[in-house]
Amino acid sequence: MTDAVAVALSVNGExxxxxxxxxxxxxxxxxxHLKLTGTxxxxxxxxxxxxxxxxxxxxxxxxxxxxxxxxxxxxxxxxGVSDSGEIADxxxxxxxxxxxxxxxCTPGMLMAAQDLLKQSPCPDREQIREHLxxxxxxxxGYQAIVDAIESTAWTRAGRxx
Amino acid sequence: MTSERSNLxxxxxxxxxxxxxxxxxxxxNLDRLMQGRGLYVSDIExxxxxxxxxxxxxxxxxxxxxxxxxxxxxxxxxxxxxxxSELSTVITPxxxxxxxxxxxxxxxxxxxxxxxxxxxxxxxxxxxxxxxAQAEDAAEHVLVKYxxxxxxxxxxxxxxxxxxxxxxxxxxxxxxxxxxDAGAVDQAFAESDEVVEAEFVFGRHTGVTLExxxxxxxWNAAEARLTIYQGTQAPHMVQNIAxxxxxxxxxQVRVVCKDVGGSFGIKVxxxxxxxxxxxxxxxxxxxxxFVADRVExxxxxxxxxxxxxxxxxxVKRDGTIMAFEIDDLTGIGxxxxxxxxxxxxxxxxxxxxxxxxxxxxxxxxARVVFQNKNVMCQYRAVGHPIACSVTEGLVDLAxxxxxxxxxxxxRRNLIADDAYPCASPSGLRFEQLSHHxxxxxxxxxxxxxxxxxxxxxxxxxxxxxxxxxxxxxxxxNPSAAFYGVGGAKISSQDGVAVRVDAQGxxxxxxxxxxxxxxxxxxxxxxxxxxxxxSMDRVRxxxxxxxxxxxxxxTWASRGAGIGGxxxxxxxxxLRKNIxxxxxxxxxxxxxxxDIVNNVVVNVGDGEPRIDLSELARIVYFRPDTxxxxxxxxxxxxxxxxxxxxxxAFTNGIQASWLELDPDTGFVKLLKHWVVEDCGTIINPQxxxxxxRGGVVQGLGAALFEKCVYDERGQLTNANMADYxxxxxxxxxxxxxxxxxxPTLESELGAKGAGEAGTAGAAAAVTNAVNDALRPxxxxxxxxxxxxxxxxxxxGRI
Numbered sequence: 001m002t003d004a005v006a007v008a009l010s011v012n013g014e015x016x017x018x019x020x021x022x023x024x025x026x027x028x029x030x031x032x033h034l035k036l037t038g039t040x041x042x043x044x045x046x047x048x049x050x051x052x053x054x055x056x057x058x059x060x061x062x063x064x065x066x067x068x069x070x071x072x073x074x075x076x077x078x079x080g081v082s083d084s085g086e087i088a089d090x091x092x093x094x095x096x097x098x099x100x101x102x103x104x105c106t107p108g109m110l111m112a113a114q115d116l117l118k119q120s121p122c123p124d125r126e127q128i129r130e131h132l133x134x135x136x137x138x139x140x141g142y143q144a145i146v147d148a149i150e151s152t153a154w155t156r157a158g159r160x161x
Numbered sequence: 162m163t164s165e166r167s168n169l170x171x172x173x174x175x176x177x178x179x180x181x182x183x184x185x186x187x188x189x190n191l192d193r194l195m196q197g198r199g200l201y202v203s204d205i206e207x208x209x210x211x212x213x214x215x216x217x218x219x220x221x222x223x224x225x226x227x228x229x230x231x232x233x234x235x236x237x238x239x240x241x242x243x244x245x246s247e248l249s250t251v252i253t254p255x256x257x258x259x260x261x262x263x264x265x266x267x268x269x270x271x272x273x274x275x276x277x278x279x280x281x282x283x284x285x286x287x288x289x290x291x292x293x294a295q296a297e298d299a300a301e302h303v304l305v306k307y308x309x310x311x312x313x314x315x316x317x318x319x320x321x322x323x324x325x326x327x328x329x330x331x332x333x334x335x336x337x338x339x340x341x342d343a344g345a346v347d348q349a350f351a352e353s354d355e356v357v358e359a360e361f362v363f364g365r366h367t368g369v370t371l372e373x374x375x376x377x378x379x380w381n382a383a384e385a386r387l388t389i390y391q392g393t394q395a396p397h398m399v400q401n402i403a404x405x406x407x408x409x410x411x412x413q414v415r416v417v418c419k420d421v422g423g424s425f426g427i428k429v430x431x432x433x434x435x436x437x438x439x440x441x442x443x444x445x446x447x448x449x450x451f452v453a454d455r456v457e458x459x460x461x462x463x464x465x466x467x468x469x470x471x472x473x474x475x476v477k478r479d480g481t482i483m484a485f486e487i488d489d490l491t492g493i494g495x496x497x498x499x500x501x502x503x504x505x506x507x508x509x510x511x512x513x514x515x516x517x518x519x520x521x522x523x524x525x526x527a528r529v530v531f532q533n534k535n536v537m538c539q540y541r542a543v544g545h546p547i548a549c550s551v552t553e554g555l556v557d558l559a560x561x562x563x564x565x566x567x568x569x570x571x572r573r574n575l576i577a578d579d580a581y582p583c584a585s586p587s588g589l590r591f592e593q594l595s596h597h598x599x600x601x602x603x604x605x606x607x608x609x610x611x612x613x614x615x616x617x618x619x620x621x622x623x624x625x626x627x628x629x630x631x632x633x634x635x636x637x638n639p640s641a642a643f644y645g646v647g648g649a650k651i652s653s654q655d656g657v658a659v660r661v662d663a664q665g666x667x668x669x670x671x672x673x674x675x676x677x678x679x680x681x682x683x684x685x686x687x688x689x690x691x692x693x694x695s696m697d698r699v700r701x702x703x704x705x706x707x708x709x710x711x712x713x714x715t716w717a718s719r720g721a722g723i724g725g726x727x728x729x730x731x732x733x734x735l736r737k738n739i740x741x742x743x744x745x746x747x748x749x750x751x752x753x754x755d756i757v758n759n760v761v762v763n764v765g766d767g768e769p770r771i772d773l774s775e776l777a778r779i780v781y782f783r784p785d786t787x788x789x790x791x792x793x794x795x796x797x798x799x800x801x802x803x804x805x806x807x808x809a810f811t812n813g814i815q816a817s818w819l820e821l822d823p824d825t826g827f828v829k830l831l832k833h834w835v836v837e838d839c840g841t842i843i844n845p846q847x848x849x850x851x852x853r854g855g856v857v858q859g860l861g862a863a864l865f866e867k868c869v870y871d872e873r874g875q876l877t878n879a880n881m882a883d884y885x886x887x888x889x890x891x892x893x894x895x896x897x898x899x900x901x902x903p904t905l906e907s908e909l910g911a912k913g914a915g916e917a918g919t920a921g922a923a924a925a926v927t928n929a930v931n932d933a934l935r936p937x938x939x940x941x942x943x944x945x946x947x948x949x950x951x952x953x954x955x956g957r958i
Contacts, residue, residue, distance in 0.1 A: 023294075037204040038197015040422070042371045043455045047881040050371055078197035091195045095187045098850050101677030103194025104371040104422030110195065125894075133890035136881070138371055138423045139677050141857035141918075142889040144850055 007071040011036070012080030020067040026060075027051040029067035030077060038078040038107045042136065049135030052108035053077050059115045078107035087114050090152045099148040101139030109135050113149045122157050125150060174691045174733050174908065175841075178757055181686035181696060185846040188682040189696070199420040202375035202392050203452050210377065210448040211240050212293040213441055215434055216286040216300045217460065218278035221312035221533040221874025222327070222495075225276055228286055229304040236302060238295030241445055243287045245273035252440035253406045255431075257497035259647030262504045265337040265529075267497035268328035272437035278307070279327060279495030280535050281874055282460030284434055287441055289449060312533040312874040316469065316492030319530035327495055327531045336497055337504040337529040339511050343586040344522035349484035353475030357558045361551050362943040364867035365467035368540050369886055372422020373453040374462060376435045378442035387414045389439060392421035394429040394674055395714035400706045401650040402431050402500060403439050418704030424676040425541040425858065427462050429716045431499045434461065459879035464868055465506065465540035467492050468547050472514075474555035475522075480565050480573040484522035485515040485586075487551060491537070492530050498538035500649045504529050506537070509544025509636070514552050516585045516634040517596055517812065518574045523586035533874045541858055543717075545635060545920035553631040553924040554942055557931065567630050567928070568609060571600060575632060585634075592805075594812040595900040596632060599836040602898050603630075603814045607834045612818060620936065626831070629817040629929025633921040634810050637718035637839070637913025638904070642807035654802035655719075656710025657727040659688055659735045661795040663781045665759060665774030666698040669731075672712025673724030674704050678915060679847035680720045684728045686843055687909070691732035692739070693756030694773065710798060718913020721843055722809060726907040727801040734797035742793040743776055801907065809904045809912045813837030815856070817925040821933040823955055826948030828864060828930060830893040837917045838900040841910035848914045849897045855918020856895050861887040863923035863944050 004019035011034060020029060027044075030036045030053070039062055042050035046064040053062045054076040081087050087110055093099070100106040109132065116123055116131040123131070128146045137145065175182045193199050230242040254269040273284045286303050290296035311325045318324050319334040326333055350356050377390040387409065393399050396416040404411045421428065438451040453461065468491045475483035489510050493503035507527040515523050560570040575596035576583065584590050603609075609628075616626045644651040658670045669688050673680045685699040692699075702708055712727075713719065740751040743761045747754070747770050755762050760769045761776060779786060780793040787793070803809060818832040835852050842848050865885035869878045878884045903910025923944055930951070931940050939954040952958045 021294075031204075036197070037201075038199075040197075040201075040372070041203065042373075042422075043881045045455065045880060045882065048371060082196035091192070094195055095191045098188065098679075098846050100191065100194060101679075101850065101854065102371070102421060102423045103191070103199055103677060104201065104420075106194055107197040129889040129892075133888045136369075136371060136886060136888060138369060138425070138858070138886070139854045140850060141853035141855075141887075141895060142892050143853055143894055146889065 005068045007068060009070045009072060010074040012076055022066065022068055024067045026062035026065040026067050026070060030062060036077050036079055040104055040107060042104070049108045049112060050105055052111040052135065054111065059111055078110060081114065089155060090114060093148040093152045097144045097148040099140060099144040105135060105137040109137065109145060117153055117156065122153050174729065177690060177693065180690040182690050182843055183845065185844060186686065186696060188679055189685055190681065194420065201372055201420045201422050202377060202390050203372060205377045205390050207377060207379055207448040210450055211289045211291060211445065212296050213287050213289045213438055213449050213451045214293060214296040214300050215284035216288065216303050216305065218274065218281060218283045218285055220278060220307055220309050221281045221314065222310040223278050223307040224310060225274065225278060225285060226306040226308050230286065233288060233299040233302040236295065236299035238291035239288065239299045240291065241289045242299070242303060243441060243444065245271050245275035245285065248273050248437060248440050248444065249275060251407065251444050252436060255406060255499045257499035257502050259502050259644065259649055261647035262337060262502060262508060265497065265502060265504045266331050267336060268331060270433060270496045270499065272433050272440055280533055281876060282535055284437060287437055289441055289445060314532055314534060314870060314872055314874045316467065316490055316530050316532055319492060319532055327533065334531040335528060336493060336531055337507065339508060339527045341511050341525040341587055346484050346486060346522045346524040349522040350475040353483045354478040355559065355562045356473060356475045357555065357562050358471070358473045359554065359558060359942045361470045361472060361554060363466045363468045363547055364945050365464045366862055366866035366868060367459065367462050367464045368425045368427035370423030370425065370427050373455065373458045374428060374432065374435065375452040376438050377448060377450045378439045379448040380442040380446060382446045385413060387439060387443065389414065389416045391416060391418060391435065392424065392428055393418055394424050394676060394716045395651065396674065396704055396706050397672065397711055397714065398651050399431065406436060407439060407443060416706045418674055421676040426539050426716065430463055430501060430538055432461065455881060456879050459868065459884060460535055460876055463498060463538040463540060464535050465537055466547060466862065467537055468510070470510065470547060470551050472551045472555045474559045476559040476563060478563050480563065480570045482518055482520045482556070482559065482574045484520060485552065485555065486524045487514050489527040490530070492532040492534065494534050494536035495531055496536055498536050500651065501539055501644060503536065503538050505539055506544045510547045512587045512589055513544060513548035513634060516589065517576065517632040519576055521586045534870055535876065541855065542916035542919035545633065545916065546859060546862060546923050549631055549633045549921050550924040550927060553928060557928045568604060571630065571632055575600065589810065590806055591810050592904055593902050594634065594810060595838045595902050596812055598900045599812060599814045599838060602900060603816055603834055603836045606836065606896055606898050607816050624820065625823060625933045625936065626818065626820045627929035627933030629925040629927065629932055630814065631921040631924035631928060632814045634812050635718065635913065635917050635920050636808045637811050638722035638803050638809035639717045639719060640803045640807045643717065652711060652713040654800050655712035655724040655727050656798060656800040657724065657731040658710055658796065658798040659731045661739065661773065661777050663777050665772065665777045666700065667692060667694050668700050668702065669728065670702045670709045671724055671728060672709045672714065673720040674715040676715065678715065678720060678851060679844060680715055680724065682847060683721050683725055683843045687725055687728045688732045691729060692736050694759055698759060710800065718915045721911045722907065722913055723801055723803065725843060725911050726909045727799050729909050730799035730801060731797050734799060738794045738797060739776065742780060742791065743771060745788050745791045746776065746779060747771060803906045805906050809906060811837065811839050811912045811917060813917050813921065815921040815925040817929040819926065819929045819933065821930060821951065823937065826951035828946060830860065830891065833893050833895045835895065835918060836898040836900060837914065838902050839914035839917070840901065840903040840912040842899060842901060843911060851914045852897045852918045853895045855916060856922045857887050857892055859919040859922025860892065860926060863926035863946060865945055867945050
C-alpha cells in the first residue's frame, strides 16, 4: 500500500511517466515532481481553490485528488493554458482591470473563470460571483475579478456591455 | 513663445508632458503571476535543501516534562530532531518591548519553547528531513510529556488576583496600560442632555494570507553568510533581527523577498518558527525550508482585534457632541510580539477614538493583558477598526437618542475643512483633512435621501434594510515616531537608486517592497514621469537587502508616500545629471533641454536633440569624446522620511447598505461606498483596488471572521472550512470616490491608502445593521455579526 505506483498521464499535452507514492496528492505531484509551481497550495483541504487544475476537461481541486488517480488522465495547468493562448484574452482583461494583487489565487481564479466561460458564454455578475465562490482571494475584494471576467465574456460574444 | 517657455519651466516634475502620475496604467510584470511563473517562497528549491516541520503544543499552557526523540531520529530521511534548548546554542531569546510605550513588559521568548509552552501551537521541537512528508512522519514519533498548567484565556479575568500569573517574573498579567485625559470630561458629561454608554466587543481574527508564511534559510558556512528567502514586508528589519540573535553582523545576512502571496501585516513580524528555521540552517550548515500549513497558520500567524471596549458619549439636544470616554481591554496572548510589540493596537485605539470630531473632551484607558492564546499583533489598519467602530457606534447611538439623522449629527461635529492645522483630543496633529468634503461627496454618490425613502417604503412590506455611515481617520506615512524612537531597528526612511543603463533604459532599486499593492508600478510611474522615460524602459528592483538602498519596506500605508517621494527626488537628481551631460555633448545648457519620451529635446520647440540611448552609449563607451572635466553620473540615490508631522493623517467616510432577515439573522450586503482622501493619487485604479480589498477585509471582520477558542485555550476552528472568510458570492460591489488634499511634507504629496478600507468597513456595517434593527428596538455592539448574534439580540434564540 505504501509502495510507489507507476502512472502515465498527459500534462499540458506532454506524456509524463512517474512512480508516485499512493498518498501523494496531485498538487504536490505537479509542484514537487514536475516543477509546475503555478498550481498553488493554499489550504490543503479543498476550500481555497488556489490549486485548481483541469483533469479531463473538468476543473478539480488538485489538493483533493491523488496522483495515482490521474493514470491515463489529461491534466492541464495554468502553465499549459497560458502557453496555448487559450486564456490570453482573460489574462489581458485581468491585467487591464488589475484583477490581481499578490497573484497567489490568480492561477486558480483563471482556471475557474475559463471553466465558467466555456459553460456559460454570457454569465451575469451574480453567476460569475457564484462560480468563483470556491476561490478565495484576500487582496482584491473580488469586484475587479468579476469585472474582468464579465468584460471577457462580452468580448468573446462579440458584444459590448 | 516666451510665455509658453516660462510656463513649461514652472511645471512641477510631476506635471510634465506624458506624465504617468494620476493615470491608470497596468502594473508591470503581471504576466509572470498570471501564467503561474512567479517565484513565491514556497516555490524555492536549493541544492541540499532540507525541510523543517515543527511539533507544536496541544496544550494552551503546560510544563514540558521531557522530550523523547530517539525513535523519530531513526525514521527515513530524518536529518535532525532539535529541541528548544539545543537550538538555544545558536540563537538567543528576545523580548518584545519598545521604550516609548512606557511600562510595556514582556517575557523572554525562545525560537522553540524551553521547559514551558504558553499557547496551543507553540513549537516544542523541530524535525528536519529530506522531504516535508518524511519530517511530518517522524514528528509523529517525537514523544513529549507535558504537565498541564492552568490556562488563562478570558481577558476579563487575566488581572484578577485569583488568576495565575503567566510569567511569574513579570509580577502580573498586565502587559501595558495607557491612560489619557484631555479637556474637562466630567463637566462635559454633566452639561450633556443625553449620555449614552455601550460595550463594544470585537472578535479575535487573523489575516489568512493565501500563501502561508514560508521561509528558506541558507547558511553558507564557507562564506559565513546567511541568505534568507522570505515573504516579508520589511527585509532590512529581518536582516537586523536575524543578525542580532544569531550573533552575526548585518553584512553577514542577506534577505531576499520575491513574490509574496499576501501579507496585510501578517508578514511584517518576526515569528519564532522563522527564527528557528534561520537557526536550524546555521546549526545544520545547509538550506532549510519551512512552509506553514493552514492549521499552523491559524495557530501561529498573529491574531488581531480581540478587544472589549466600554464607550460613553455625551451629546446636546442640538447634536453637539460634548465628550467621549472609553475603557479598552485587549488580550494579546502570552508574549508581546517582536519587534513591533503587541501594545500598538491598544495604543492606537486611545489615539484614534473621537479623532474626526471637534470635541476636545476625551478620557481613555487601555489595558493590554497576557493570556494563553496565540499572540496578537499588528494586522492591516491596526487599531483603526476598533476606534472607528467605537466612535461611530457611539455617534449613532447618540443620534438615535436625540432623534437626529446620522448624516446630520456628523455634519454638525466633524472638524471643519478650514480648521487645519489642528490637533485631536489625544494630541495627534492634523495637517489638512477633508471630512466635510468627503461627507458631501458620499451623500451625493449614494443618493442618501433616495435610499432613505426606499428603506422606508420597503419597511412597510416587512423588508428590513439599513444604512450605516462611518467617518474615519487613518495613520499613514509614519516617521520614526512609530518604532524608531522606541529603540526598534525598523527604518522609517526609504531610499531609491536610479540609473541609466548603456541602452538608455532605467534601473531603479527601492527599499519599499511589493506584495501586490503596486509598489513596483508606482515607482516606475514616478521615475518614468520625472525622467521623461516611458514606463516600459523602467525596471524596478525590490526586496533584496544586497541590492536595494536601506529602508523600512511596505507597511503602515507608507510605500507610496515615503518610497514614492524618494523615487521622485532620486529621479529629479538623475534628470539633472542627464541634462548636464547632454548639454556638454550638445554644446547647450541644461535649462534649454528636456527629456521627453526617451529623447533629449529642446525646451523651446521640442526638437529632438539626442536619444537617451545614444547619450548612454557615449557616456559609457566613448567618454573620451566628452569635453574635458565632464564626469557623467548617470546614477542618483535619494532617501526620504517625513520630518514635520509624525504621521500623515488621511480621512474618509464609508457607507453600507444592507438587508437583514429577522427570521434567519442573515445579513445581505447590497452596496458599499467609500470616499477617502489619500492626497496625490499616483494610479487611480491601484488606489481604488487597495480601498476595495481593504473594505472586504473589514467586511469579513464585520460578518464572518472569528478565531473561536474554548475555555481551555483550544482554537476550535483552525481551518478554512470552519473559519469563514469573505468569498465572492457574499461581497457587494464597492463604489470609491476621492477628495484630494496633497500633503505639503513632500513634493509628491501622496499619503497612504492601503488601510483606509479596513478602518471603517465594520463600523459602517454595524451601524447599518442597527439601523435595520430599529423597528425591533434591538442594538448590537459586537462583531462578527453572525446570525446567532443577531437572532440573540432579537430575542429569537
